[in-house]
Amino acid sequence: MSAHDDPYLIISSDCHAGLPTERYRPYLESRFHRDFDEFLAGRDRRREEMTRLGVRNEAFADRWFRENEEGLRGGWDTAQRLKELDGDGVAAEVVFPDADAVDSRTAAPFGVGLGLSGDQDPELGMAGAQAHNRWLAEFVSEHPERHCGVALLPVTAPVDRVVAEIRRARESGLGALMIPAMWAGQEPYHDRRYDPVWAAAAECGMPVLTHSGAAPRHEYGDHLGIYVSEVTWWPARPLWFLLWSGVFERHPGLRFGVAESGCWWLPNLLWFMDRLYLGAHGGKKLSPFEELRRPPHEYLDRQIFVCATNTKRRELAQRYEIGVDNILWGSDFPHPEGTWPDTRAWLRRTFHDIPVAETRRMLGLAAAEVFGFDTGKLAPLARRIGPTPAGLGQPADQAAVEASWARSRESGRHWLTDGDFPLLGPDHDFPLPEATR
Amino acid sequence: MSAHDDPYLIISSDCHAGLPTERYRPYLESRFHRDFDEFLAGRDRRREEMTRLGVRNEAFADRWFRENEEGLRGGWDTAQRLKELDGDGVAAEVVFPDADAVDSRTAAPFGVGLGLSGDQDPELGMAGAQAHNRWLAEFVSEHPERHCGVALLPVTAPVDRVVAEIRRARESGLGALMIPAMWAGQEPYHDRRYDPVWAAAAECGMPVLTHSGAAPRHEYGDHLGIYVSEVTWWPARPLWFLLWSGVFERHPGLRFGVAESGCWWLPNLLWFMDRLYLGAHGGKKLSPFEELRRPPHEYLDRQIFVCATNTKRRELAQRYEIGVDNILWGSDFPHPEGTWPDTRAWLRRTFHDIPVAETRRMLGLAAAEVFGFDTGKLAPLARRIGPTPAGLGQPADQAAVEASWARSRESGRHWLTDGDFPLLGPDHDFPLPEATR
Numbered sequence A, B: 001m002s003a004h005d006d007p008y009l010i011i012s013s014d015c016h017a018g019l020p021t022e023r024y025r026p027y028l029e030s031r032f033h034r035d036f037d038e039f040l041a042g043r044d045r046r047r048e049e050m051t052r053l054g055v056r057n058e059a060f061a062d063r064w065f066r067e068n069e070e071g072l073r074g075g076w077d078t079a080q081r082l083k084e085l086d087g088d089g090v091a092a093e094v095v096f097p098d099a100d101a102v103d104s105r106t107a108a109p110f111g112v113g114l115g116l117s118g119d120q121d122p123e124l125g126m127a128g129a130q131a132h133n134r135w136l137a138e139f140v141s142e143h144p145e146r147h148c149g150v151a152l153l154p155v156t157a158p159v160d161r162v163v164a165e166i167r168r169a170r171e172s173g174l175g176a177l178m179i180p181a182m183w184a185g186q187e188p189y190h191d192r193r194y195d196p197v198w199a200a201a202a203e204c205g206m207p208v209l210t211h212s213g214a215a216p217r218h219e220y221g222d223h224l225g226i227y228v229s230e231v232t233w234w235p236a237r238p239l240w241f242l243l244w245s246g247v248f249e250r251h252p253g254l255r256f257g258v259a260e261s262g263c264w265w266l267p268n269l270l271w272f273m274d275r276l277y278l279g280a281h282g283g284k285k286l287s288p289f290e291e292l293r294r295p296p297h298e299y300l301d302r303q304i305f306v307c308a309t310n311t312k313r314r315e316l317a318q319r320y321e322i323g324v325d326n327i328l329w330g331s332d333f334p335h336p337e338g339t340w341p342d343t344r345a346w347l348r349r350t351f352h353d354i355p356v357a358e359t360r361r362m363l364g365l366a367a368a369e370v371f372g373f374d375t376g377k378l379a380p381l382a383r384r385i386g387p388t389p390a391g392l393g394q395p396a397d398q399a400a401v402e403a404s405w406a407r408s409r410e411s412g413r414h415w416l417t418d419g420d421f422p423l424l425g426p427d428h429d430f431p432l433p434e435a436t437r
């Protein structure tokens, strides 16, 4: 078999699973059951609130559930889920909470899923997180090679409880940690109080993640556009809090990722931070950065990644600035803003002129390294379900494809290679083979 | 005289002036003098706070004031100022507060300069703003054709007082309005309570601006990198609050600008907002945007601009996405992060391969339109002090320069021109004339 017919090992770095909310009860300590009843009673009110902000559209919701009833059961039903993943060609996945992004019918207790926030009640927050984490550990245990379960971690809680939950989650079979994008009134993430948390995460080999969702909605009125315009900024924000406070220097084993927030913002941020550190003009009145020993891009390449979900062509054009290995694709199953159930067609539209070797990294191999998937165990499955480069419309003449991107690849991060400008997109001096156009 | 030898009319859209703080007293209503004494007494404490955060560097400050003593008097001394502007080739300027960005010796009363914020005491905030505005009106009155004074506008104060201050400022000869980048605990800028403010600003022909400075510093500890990484985001934020809440639709005469926050963030924001509005894939569960009648880029081109200050080469490469006419250059005189006193050399390094016609727009003509400068009155001065295209190293063969950028210019905002990728930088199929390399 030629490389051109060798199926991709696809790992979605951003998927979601969650029980229909009322079914979390047995996973929740009984002393919280009364609070849980109150939480359940507030569901209609919360749905109305989402409708008011425009995040929820009644007509869309009706159609979505009607047309996808069977597949959506994959949000909590393993057998159905595997069928959906197979259909999309996805061999393995990283599992965040909140399967239902339309009506929140699978919200974790006390809303600690994607809405996990520093301003939650500390007791309830930890109780809700543990309930989800217990269920999720069961859920991923049936086919552990195909799932990396993301434990919910209310990191602003007392530090010993947080560290204990990390170890408990690890022992239960979960593989990563999601912290709130917003610390609200609690200590920001540069604070040294969190050092034992980062150390425990590194020691357990569990990447720490944020995922888009939380935002200061009370500031938005009913203007959906405001929310969407900045909802990706809040989960990215911890990145520069951790970086500039030296967390990546002190914890070289820590991995940090930002999920479902795109990666279009990363090149500018990196350019900005590198120039600041390397002594740009604008910095001449500023003090040095003592807690870092190397420029920001070195920490990025060593410890930071982006679960970029349904990557856009504009973003892929910037992959040599972002770093190909820092971009982890995801289907966002079973969310409507993701690529399911049409992932194969979507991949073809998006990756047809991207070099196969790079596509393999972004679609799976980079995620396998970050999250510790066993590619050997997954290989037979991938060979059975994965699309091939030919299936994505990628030409057999990969030398020509590689050549078309050489100029952009060699320029790379132009501020480090003496270039003035970003060089994006394929070079038309090297026309691509017919198939890719 | 050929166009190549025709000097540029340069307008800096971002300069600063302010009195040494204690000299604001006569401009402040006497009933606030006791509060003013308290404010003056707190200067050392505030300077220590800036040093702690790393924004202030003792050694740099000493050298800066020693080496630039004479020129820095131009922060409040008109004769000295004109000498400095002439030296830089700057014919006219937009005048923000806080001449001293190093030691804050020219802070407006009660810190309402660049630190203007929604959480100021409403009485003191308005009193301090009026003191600065009164002085600034005097300051610009000596050579009104060369200065557009920016009035400080504590926009979260009671709306009738705010509107009255707009009209007072206009009558006193000021030409623009600076609002706080952050509303803090007050109503966000989408709120309808501000409609009379936007209407008055439009009616008076006064552009509304934010300028970088304010940020939630209490969240940063002593980590300067965090501050710098997000300090440009906060002044940009009102842009999407105004846009999505329909302010630009309801007030087509309103102009809004963001100062000293770069313009590198604008292409991604615009791409993101346009796609959202035009019905992108990710939006299929979202409601429509009723308060807008056209896509975001139309409001941008009609009503929004960026005082991009010392534009970077990376930013200029993106000018066809941003819109050439939306980029207003500035020297930031007399701030150390600006181009003064080496503006001529700086312009040569930055603009040598940019088409002359576009350079004329970005260096002055776009600002003249936005802020209402009389280019006829400024022309003789510009002919005397302005650098020429030849002086900036721009080749006489402008047809070749234009051709080198044709691919990028024609691609423009690729999401509107059916392109997948941004095409940035000159096209090497059309080599630039020798002079520009």
Ligand SMILES: [Mn+2]
Pocket: A014, A015, A016, A096, A211, A259, A260, A309, A332, A335
């Ligand atoms: Mn997701």
Ligand SMILES: [Mn+2]
Pocket: A101, A260, A332, A335, A337, A338
């Ligand atoms: Mn999603």
Ligand SMILES: [Mn+2]
Pocket: B014, B015, B016, B096, B211, B259, B260, B309, B332, B335
């Ligand atoms: Mn400025």
Ligand SMILES: [Mn+2]
Pocket: B101, B260, B332, B335, B337, B338
């Ligand atoms: Mn400045």
